[in-house]
Amino acid sequence: MEFTFTSKQEMLRKAAREFAEREVAPRVQEMDETGEVPMDLVKKMFDLGFGGLLIPQEYGGSGMGHVARMIVIEEISRISPPLGFTLQIVHLGQAPVIYFGSEEQKRKWLPELAKGALIASSAVTEPTGGSDVLGIQTTARKEGDEWVISGRKCFITNAHFSNIHGVLAKTGDREFSYFMVEADRPGVKLGRKEDKFGLRGCVTGEIAFDEVRVPEENLVGSPGKGLxxxxxxxxxxxxxxxxxxxxxxxxxxxxxxxxxxxxxxxxxxxxxxxxxxxxxxxxxxxxxxxxxxxxxxxxxxxxxxxxxxxxxxxxxxxxxxxxxxxxxxxxxxxxxxxxxxxxxxxxxxxxxxxxxxxxxxxxxxxxxxxxxxxxxxx
The missing domain is CATH 1.20.140.10 (Butyryl-CoA Dehydrogenase, subunit A, domain 3)
Incomplete structure (x- = not known):
């Protein structure tokens, strides 16, 4: 049983620590006071490869895996927990496509997600369903070769700067499906930003979907298997x-x-x-x-x-x-x-x-x- 990191992982730790101490530390107080996400630091994390740790190399990431991800998030959170949390949600937004996406979906979205041209949220929680996922009320109905999504999501981290949202919606009696929804589609509307007492500098807010139409190819996984x-x-x-x-x-x-x-x-x-x-x-x-x-x-x-x-x-x-x-x-x-x-x-x-x-x-x-x-x- 080995309890040490590889040389590549140690190099990654060093890079993450240097970034956090040199570039993030001077911004911590400002983030806490304003509650705003420093998007230049988010971009820098992608430039350093931190955004693509779970994405395989063939799709533009490093594929370094989960241990490497823990290393980077720990080092950044040592200086700024809000920025560390922002990064971990970046990875969460990618996960459905990495692990459940079709080959076509992976080639379409993962290279953009790896370099930060796309940033995905994970829009699951609702006022009526957080831990009680079966209680969610957002629906998706099939019309021809499109799905029409309506509902409201709350407590969604990175909602206000993500340009694509992963959305869990009800598609039948106790059946749910998962969709990737581009933020610029008609009917996608951002709601309030929550004023949290902690993790300030990590944005959390609401997203509303008003009859939003997405094509069949935006369905991730099989219909009814979104949970x-x-x-x-x-x-x-x-x-x-x-x-x-x-x-x-x-x-x-x-x-x-x-x-x-x-x-x-x-x-x-x-x-x-x-x-x-x-x-x-x-x-x-x-x-x-x-x-x-x-x-x-x-x-x-x-x-x-x-x-x-x-x-x-x-x-x-x-x-x-x-x-x-x-x-x-x-x-x-x-x-x-x-x-x-x-x-x-x-x-x-x-x-x-x-x-x-x-x-x-x-x-x-x-x-x-x-x-x-x-x-x-x-």
Whole structure:
């Protein structure tokens, strides 16, 4: 069992860290204050190849896989969780085409998705159905050789700058299909941008579809099999992506806590000498190391084409809840400074909290894991 990265993966980590520290770090405060996505940084991520990590080489990507993806998202999220989250949704939007698209669809869309000429959202959640996917109300009806889509999606990350949307729609009684819908089609309308208290600089909003017509060739997978397309993409790409963002937050919490504890002096000595502070640091350290093992193990399994629904749920639940715990401990290490906006702890805590419901709540993750746990019955 190997616990080290390849030389190519280490080079990728170095590139991601240099980009994050040199180009992203100076923009973090601005992103948090304005809530706006810095599109020049999004473009730079594509230029560096970060947008095409899951796309096979024959379609214009690098095909470096899931472990490589975790590396990049962790490094970027260590500096800016919102930008890391933006990137992970870029990958999620590509996933239905990568794993379920026809050869014609792959050749049409993947090269454009790899270089960022196309950016896809994943438009599944609705006011009536998030974790309860069967509750969605968006419909698609067949008229000749076209599908006509009507409905409203909410909490869609990257909605306001994506130029193609992956849409799950109801096509029959308990039947759903998945469509790629170009953003410039008549009837596609952007709604409100949500004003989140965390992950600011990562846009989340609404998309409305008013009798939007798409051709048959925009259907991804078989008619009536859209749930499999959407849920497999969320499980194998969305949940691990959220976990990798949490991993970046955990690493930053550990670094900031250790640095501050060594520099801050009370009673004539660094607070790192105080056992109470040491215990907080060890709790952060344990949560980071545990999350790291869960996240990269699940990614390694996916790169071996092994089904890992439970492992994906486990790493997502543990890493996100651990990030909240660690950020709270970090604010305690900083004391009163931890709640000031000019210091990093409060921002990390706000960002971490937003990850809990993303790609399925912790309760839903436990439901997924329970199915696996019951298989251990002798």
């Amino acid at each position: 499999r397309v959407a849920l497999a993409s969320i499980s194998n790409v969305g949940r691990p992506g959220v976990a990798a963002v949490a991993l970046g937050i955990l690493r930053r919490c550990l670094e900031e806590a250790a640095k501050y504890a060594k520099e801050r002096k009370l009673y004539g000595k660094p607070i790192s000498d105080l056992q109470a502070i040491q215990w907080k640091l060890t709790d952060i350290y344990m949560d980071y190391q545990t999350s790291w093992l869960l996240v990269y193990y699940a990614a390694w399994l996916r790169d071996q084409n092994i089904r890992v629904d439970a492992e994906n749920a486990m790493c997502k639940l543990w890493a996100t809840e651990a990030a909240v715990r660690a950020a709270k401990l970090l604010t305690e290490v900083f004391g009163a400074y931890g709640v000031l906006r000019e210091y990093v702890p409060q921002r990390l805590l706000r960002d971490a909290q937003v990850l809990i419901p993303s790609a399925g709540t912790s309760d839903i993750m436990r439901v997924v894991m329970a199915r696996k746990a019951l298989e251990f019955s002798p």
